[in-house]
Amino acid sequence: METHIDATLVPPLGSLPRPQSQPPTGHTTSTAERGSFCLAVCTCGWSGPARRSRDLARKDAARHTTA
Numbered sequence: 001m002e003t004h005i006d007a008t009l010v011p012p013l014g015s016l017p018r019p020q021s022q023p024p025t026g027h028t029t030s031t032a033e034r035g036s037f038c039l040a041v042c043t044c045g046w047s048g049p050a051r052r053s054r055d056l057a058r059k060d061a062a063r064h065t066t067a
Contacts, residue, residue: 029061040064 029042031054040048040061048060 027065029065031057031061 027042027044029040031038032041032047034050037050037052038054038057039050040057042061042064046064048057048064051057051060
């Protein structure tokens with residue numbers, strides 16, 4: 001059984017709300033493994049660049065919460 005999505009029901013990308021540049025208090029960051037890469041992620045939906053170094057991913061997460 002195939003499911004089809006009517007494109008007229010999907011809002012245009014420009015009309016979606018943008019993430020806040022400064023994370024509100026209470027956001028939680030962590031790291032996620034993607035193959036041989038690690039990236040920082042936040043409960044607000046933000047994610048940092050893929051890094052080979054877990055330490056750099058943790059630093060990305062720390063910068064996100066203090067920015």
